[in-house]
Amino acid sequence: MKSTLIENGKSLALVASLSAVGMTMAFGYAGPAAAQSSVTLFGVADEGLTFSTNAGGKRQYALTSGNEGQSRWGLKGTEDLGGGLSTIFTIEGGFNGSNGTSTQGGALFGRQAFVGLSSNNLGTLTLGRQYAITYEYVGIFTAGGSWALTGAGYGAHPADLDDMDGSQRINNAVKYKSPTFMGFNFGAMYSFGGVAGDVSRNSYYSAAVSYANGPVSLGAAYSMARNPNYSVFGTNASASTTASNMSGPVISGLAGAGSLETAGVGGSYQIGPATLAAAYTHSSFNSLGATAVTGINSAALGKTAVFNIGEVSVRYLLTPALMLGAAYEYTAAGGLAGRDGARYNQVDLGVDYYFSKRTDVYAMAVYQMASGYDSTGKKAVAVIAYSTPSTSNRQLISVVGVRHRF
Template identity: 50%
Template sequence: MKEKLIVLAAVAGFSGLAHAQSSVTLYGLIDVGVLYANNTGGHSLTQMSSGNINGSRWGLRGTEDLGGGLQALFVIESGYSLNNGKLGQGGDLFGRQAYVGLSSSSLGTLTIGRQYDSLTDYPGPFEAANQWMPYFGAHPGDLDNLNGTNRINNTVKFKSLSYGGFSFGGMYSLGGVAGQFTRNQIWALGAAYKSGPVALGVAYLNVRDPNYSLYGNNALSSTTASNVTNRVFSGYASAKTQQVIAAGGSYTFGLATVGATYSNTQFRSIGSESGLPATNIGGTAMFHNAELNFRYQLTPAWLLGAAYDYTKGYGVNGATYQQGMFGTTYFLSKRTDVYAAAIYQHASGTDSTGAAAVANLNGLTASSTANQVLGIVGMRHRF
């Protein structure tokens, strides 16, 4: 009996130690609002909208201390629509993020699973739509993925520690197609620098077969048809390769911050994927995008923001999109705030379908004219 008591005491002590060295946290965010758009497919629209500034979500994150400065970690995060309870991210249960990995206090963090790319990690934070502006104000169609619309499946990812304000990282996504090593392959590299009021970020992304590997990697995605729904680049769904290079930065002075981003997006070898839209077969469609944004902390609880975005297509593409944005957020507490935003977009030239360009704000059905206006009011709560 004495020996049994000793063993039980040892097991109990070990269990308590293991519990003290590991943790699992349930977390989430609810973001919902009501929007008005003057023209979507030729008609005005008033509707409830979920996940506007931040995607509505719930998730679990956990860590376990393995000793010697090493930790095991995981995140599983599910997106959903507050309007009707449906899963977000094309029907994926954990479509926002799902990964496991190791973190070293001397080297960095290595993770494996469904994750954000380097564009979202490094220059992405400088875009207004990743700060105070709802995702409707992202760059047209989120063509450079700075807003993180599309996560990456089957990804091995590394993020370094910060060395005097400098950090870097990269990711590689396996295509998983037998006999075709590079099909659906995605890779990216990025770096950031932060020192005092100055912050900078840069990244490069290379995507093979983007219609399937990037835009069609959800449960409800098509394996044969186009997964690109916006008119900004839907005509290039058949491209063999998409590549993006982007940079961003900000400077803070007092209660104000000025930020900017630049990206160059290219859809190469249009027509390589049979059965998909192919405007200008064999060509390359390219886009310059530049954004300038400003935010001001009027009071500790009240934030104001304004931004202008310019997109210019060239190569086989001749569309231009100009976008002006204004937003404000008022914090009722650390976890709850209310917000309002307005966006105006004007399009000109010839778009990816070969027709006269029409306005097409991110996440909306295209306008029937060159202009589109959106206004939204909403509320966020974090838990």
């Protein structure tokens, strides 16, 4: 089928091609500056068998989607405006391959939806729903943010409270990322809260810097989220504007916090086929009770709940197609209302084999052990991120699956 568009008296041919590498749609016209534009269809289909030793007190077996990489589809494009300046956009939606439903609360493009300008000399400015800069600059050094069941989030830090897994998207966001100069790059983001008459409510801002030179990569980031129950944890289409959006006992008792501050640093060093990585984050839920949340009555009004998380990991390429990974994560929560804070010890293990650049099979396992008292004031139970909480202080989740990129 042929389609012809008329623009400025000249014809624009629309060409669609399907190949083994994927599907790409290209749009182009012969204008005064011979500018070129392109649109690419991309995605991931990921399915696996998941087993949990304790999901609400019972063993659980399930067919699950988006484990190693969340199942998704999207369009991304660019138009060359000349002089090193381009227009860019991405619209991307998640889906559950097991039942065909949309993820991210049912939003059509819940993963990302932004447009912007990119300059070789000045950097990139984008506007819309986007990943947080903290994940892009520090989360890449964590197992959960790079290889350990990143799609499902199981390999993330407890409740992914520091967003190192990149599970949270920021709405109404303006993001800037600089060009790389002598290995250095920096970025900043601001999100408008959207509350009339109160510019700070539900707002979010962050800044980050990275450095890469040879085998060494480093990153640091800071973020401040006002009313985090709504500005960070409540950004999906189905999120509540009055009740708690912070699920799980790790942080659910902190939904009334007035703000959430997170600072993180990370780095990696490559030695031949091995990559060693480490990351540390400090998160504080400030002014508990300052945000009105239905059903949440903090036992420590005005106080601050602190989480310190450290992680070390290693990835090893046994062959160019076979990756082995291991990580250890330790989370220490500050105590509230006279109780000792929770402690979470977690181990991530994984094997990933690539049949090709687009298709791989994987086997991953996450084990967690908890102690102390959680944010609800009860004895802490193991609760691997985005899973059904255990009824004991231990939990193991394992997944075997296949992933295909297109």
